[in-house]
Amino acid sequence: MPRHASAVPPAILVLEDGRSFHGRSYGAEGETFGEAVFSTGMTGYQETLTDPSYHRQVVVMTAPHVGNTGMNDEDPESRRIWVSGYVVRDPARVPSSWRSARSLDDALREQGVVGISDIDTRALTRHLRERGAMRVGISSADTTVEALLERVRASGEMVGANLSEAVSTAEAYVVPAVGERRFTVAAVDLGIKANTPRMLSERGIDVHVLPATSSIDDVLAVQPDGLFFSNGPGDPAATTAQVELLREALQQGIPYFGICFGNQLFGRALGLDTYKLKYGHRGINQPVLDRTTGKVEVTSHNHGFAVAWPDGVPLDDSVETPYGVASASHICLNDDVIEGLELRSPDGALKSFSVQYHPEAAAGPHDAAYLFDRFITLLEDDA
Incomplete structure (x- = not known):
């Protein structure tokens, strides 16, 4: 079930070049790191999440409204969600599909995937297009930008990774x-x-x-x-x-x-x-x-x-x-x-x-x- 807005803690997203965004926790609460990338798909988020190619990546959805059709048991492309983190602008409050078995927020929480919502994903995408994919951290446990930035810069890079x-x-x-x-x-x-x-x-x-x-x-x-x-x-x-x-x-x-x-x-x-x-x-x-x-x-x-x-x-x-x-x-x-x-x-x-x-x-x-x-x-x- 969707969480009431007052029960959702704040969260921050910090890129390795110091750019930061403040929003709300989405999915599991906690902290995660990975490579920040963006996906331009207007639909198919369940298949994206369960694509193993996204292992160790924090996916930014450019579509503004995500989660409309919930999550079902027929469309996953692998045994689990693989993204390291998930970034959306406006998460659906209630999924609307006869095939939905759970909400996207619930699925992320069940599998321990830390995310963030209510940020300007257009600005974030434009930043990544101009500066390139880079390391990123999301945290709802520690919303101090400087401290999270230090941990982002200490995290692993995609170059040289055998995954x-x-x-x-x-x-x-x-x-x-x-x-x-x-x-x-x-x-x-x-x-x-x-x-x-x-x-x-x-x-x-x-x-x-x-x-x-x-x-x-x-x-x-x-x-x-x-x-x-x-x-x-x-x-x-x-x-x-x-x-x-x-x-x-x-x-x-x-x-x-x-x-x-x-x-x-x-x-x-x-x-x-x-x-x-x-x-x-x-x-x-x-x-x-x-x-x-x-x-x-x-x-x-x-x-x-x-x-x-x-x-x-x-x-x-x-x-x-x-x-x-x-x-x-x-x-x-x-x-x-x-x-x-x-x-x-x-x-x-x-x-x-x-x-x-x-x-x-x-x-x-x-x-x-x-x-x-x-x-x-x-x-x-x-x-």
Whole structure:
């Protein structure tokens, strides 16, 4: 049940550059730290909260009114809420949906997620756009700005953080094919969302979801027709074991499909660098050009790092790698960030590919669902 305003304690939000905001506690009371990022989605907050890619991030919602439809038991994308903190302007007083099982405020409190409401999220978002994503603290336990700022600056940074193993499954499991089984895929869980293996299984794939710590022997043990790397949190430059796994798989000619974090690790496996974006892409309304078809799709994003193209090489050109010829297949139309990679053999046959965004959506538009069909075609051609 919603708390009466008089029972809600004050809270503060302090960025590492000293900018502060005063509001009211939302969700659990206490103190939290993380990287301040903003999400531009007008809806889909439950899927955002339960996306493991947001581990150790404090999410600022740019939509002014959040919590209208409450929280249900059907739409979570993982076993828990992963955000380190949550920032909203006007929380819904009462959820209004026949599917709602609890309010957003109650869900945050139940899972110990510290948040803040009643602040100017537009001003905060503009600050992050101008200055870039940075460390932040939220506290309803100590509302002294100077003391909280000191603790913010002592907290961990996202650069250099290897986080995928913290959010991955501990044990392998199988999502069986719907209908006739056509292929078997080893899906390495770096922070996988529930809708991803679901969409693969709907296309006749037995999906063996493996822990992030899996070796090439673990992958080969399921006799896969293809390899998949999921989305996930952290700095791709610090995630070295999975890059080595992918290189071994590419060396053996296993077809590969990666999304989000899986795109960044694919780039590093091919010998490309990655870098941290100023404030990242987060939300469900990002325009991307598929250069292989010329089509523009509106896509769902959540990433703070991206693949860097080699200096001096035009983005339209391909580069030679130990595994084939790589090219940038997708480009963000807002800022020209690489949003997809392809690996082809010298004769032009597609061997592997990846995209930086979330074709499984959840939440978001379904423009990019064709990528799962492209993976099926790749597996068919390799059979």
